[in-house]
Amino acid sequence: MARLRKAVSYRRIERPYTRVSKYREKGYIRANPHRKIVRYVMGAASKKFPYVLELRSKSELQIRDNSIEAARQSSNRLLEKVVGPSNYILRIRVFPHHILRENPLAAGAGADRFSTGMAHSFGKPIGSAAQIRKGQVIAEIHTVKEHIGNCRTAMKRITNKIPPGCSIVVRENI
DSSP states (O other), X not given: OOOOOOGGGGOSOOOOOOOOOSSGGXXXXXXXXXXXXXXXXXXXXXXXXXXXXXXXXXXXXXXXXHHHHHHHHHHHXXXXXXXXXXXXXXXXOOOOOEEEEEOOXXXXXXXXXXXXXXXXXXXXXXXXXXXXXXXXXXXXXXXXXXXXXHHHHHHHHHHHHSSSOEEEEEEEXX
């Protein structure tokens, strides 16, 4: 199985290049890669809670879907064990719409016969990412007052798994 490239390769936000062709079938990305995020809402989704902890981004960048899924799993595991499944709602508020592409170049002996180089390179889809703006809410946890400390720990687990610097904001749910 091929390894993933480093996230720094896809961190910068750019307007997605759309291929312009006189042939319609060559004018768009054909394959939509599999999304790795399994669930966006966890916990007691139908209940109302008085407090909300929001994770806000301090910078603009892209977050790959596999890092969002890793953050979701680690924080949800802590919340289920410590807080209990009926005492919180964890929502992932970003969706990986942006399709990442890669133009693999051949390397090694005789590679010049196989490689097409970078002429008219468009790349094949290899994954997806969410484009995050400064101040955008990445995730939120709804809970009661006695569990705010545990939910703050779960938010710190999310910040360990995703690249941007984040701030945790606690507010009352109106």
